[in-house]
Every structure is written in C-alpha cells, then in structure tokens.
Amino acid sequence: MELRKLKELWDGSSNSSIPINEEELNQILNKRSRRPIAIIKRNLKLEMAFGILFYCFFIWIVSNQAVSIILYFDIILLVVAGILYSIYVFYKNQLLKKMECMSCEVKSNLSLQLGFLEKLVKLYFKVGNIFVLLTYLIAGAIGYITSESETDSIPHYLEIMIFITIGAVLFLINYYFSRWYLFTLYGKHIQKLKNILYEMDESEKK
C-alpha cells in the first residue's frame, strides 16, 4: 500500500465520529481517573484516613492509662509518631503533585514520572522497614521496662538473644515481603516507562 493511500485512509478514519454533547461530557468528567498516579493519590487519602483513625485509637488508649513512667513514654512516642507521620504524608503528597505534567512533551513527562515514581517506591520501602524496626524496638523497650520488677525465669543474655533473633526474622520477612509487594504494585509500570524512554533515547545515543 502506498504511503499516500495510507494518509488518505488515516484522514478518513475518524469521519464517522458522532460529536460529544454536554451531558456526555459531564458524565465522563464525573468519572474517576484510572491512571496509576490518580490511583496512588486516592490510596494516599485512604492511607491518611486509616492513619488518623489509628492515631485517635492510640490517643484513646493512652488517655485511659494510669499515671506512670510508661504513660509519659507513650505520650512522647505518640507525639513523635504524629510528627513523623505528618512529615511522611506531606512529603509523599508533594511527590505526587510534582509527579506528572500532562501537557509537557511526552519524553519529559515520562522521565519526570519515572524519577518520582522511583523516589516514591524507595520512600515506601525505607519507611516500611524503619517503621517495623522501630515498632519492634519500642515494644521491646516497653516490655523491658514493665517486666523490670518481675523475677527473671530465664537469663538476661538469653532474653536479648531471643529478642534479636525474632527481630531479625521479622525484619527479613518484612524486607522481602515489601520488596515483592512494591514490585507487584509499581514494578510493571516502572518497567514500561523505562522501556518507552529507552526506545525514545535509543537513536539519540547511537
């Protein structure tokens, strides 16, 4: 088939379109976007709602505690956790806002998206692992303080060994699970962006 013929066919290919009307436009604009970044943005809102819910729950638990050294410890932890979570949500939100520029050149938008998506995945991975480690250490510290007065049935060094072993196992499980989970969630999309960008750059590098 001649290229001229292809062009003619191409020009005529959309002639059968029926113009879109106002009602249909409204119908479309009321729909939720299914783009990966729109989904991540919606997930962040859900994550924030859960975070606030959990935070309120912990405030309620702490407010019902009797006055002791543990109470002060819990209050400090709660404040620190609240500040850290707010920083995390703020940073993630900023990343998502800057993540795409739909009216920019395709190549620059895809590069932007890839860069920020990789940053986001790293953030998820690091925060997830640090959170598990910190939670475990804090739980251990609380357990240690509360059981200080009790008589020990097992030697102190053995307690520490068990604590470290369980912690290491938990950390490793979480490490590999979050790697697999993040790859399942974002891996394909990241790879797709990389392939497209590679193809766009291919001839330029040669």
Next chain:
Amino acid sequence: MNSDKEKKFLRLISEHEGLIHKICHVYAADALAKQDLFQEIVIQLWKSFENFRNESKISTWMYRVALNTALTEKRRNKTKVSISFLGSLKDDKAQESNMDADEENLNLLFSAISKLTEVEKAVVMLYLDDKSYEDMEDVLGINQGTLRVKMNRIKEKLRQITKV
C-alpha cells in the same frame, strides 16, 4: 463546573474529536478499551485545560495530553461502561459484516500500526496527520534527527507489513 469554560472545552473537544479517536484506535485493543481510553483522555484534557495558555498550538497541546495518557494508561480487562457517543467507535464484529474495500484497507492500516512499538505508533500517527518534524519534536520531545531515523524505520516496517 464553570459553564463558559465547559462550553469552550466542549467546542474544543468537538473540533478535535477525530484526533482523540485516532489515538484510541491506535493504542486500545478493543471497543471497551477504546471507550476507557477516550474517557481518560477527555478527563486529562479537562484537567490540563485550565493551564492551557495558547503558548503552543491547540493540536500540539492535545497530542501531548492524549499521548501522555495513552502511553501511561493502565489497561483493564473488563468494563461495563457504555456511553452512546462511543458507539461511533466501530465495533470489530460489526465491521466484519459490512466491510467494503476502504474499510478493509483501514483495518489493514490499523492492524499494521498495532504491530509497531508504543513510541513508533506515536511517531507514525503524527506523521500521518501531516505534522512537521518540528511539531513532532514539540509533542514528543525527541530531536528531529532521531525522528527522521525512526520514521524511515517505521516506513520500512509498514511496507513489509502491508506488503507494498
């Protein structure tokens, strides 16, 4: 929604609807996927419309948004959405039963384009729409030299697929 803004947008979409339909034909595999992609492109155009300052041509802006959407869209397997205007997107089965020579050629054209890579599809679409290499660079962000090399490869590929 601002009524004036909406009317302006609607006029814009109506004037350039063909462009969106072509992108949907090229990037989506079936009627439902085309429907999904059409809606997604319109949503993204609407979101970007506010910031459109006539710094670039309307068609360049539309191509950028539409291609950015098509290239990063998450394809879904099944959907139940059905909107009347999308009936204009020809159903594959309906096409088969009432196919004249031009439709057959058109099918051949789209089937040939579907064998190209995502980037090649974008390049050939702009080429078939008579865009200059300067315009293509403006939309895709790929330099003109690279675009020429790519276009030559694509022509060769298309020639082989359509058996000129």
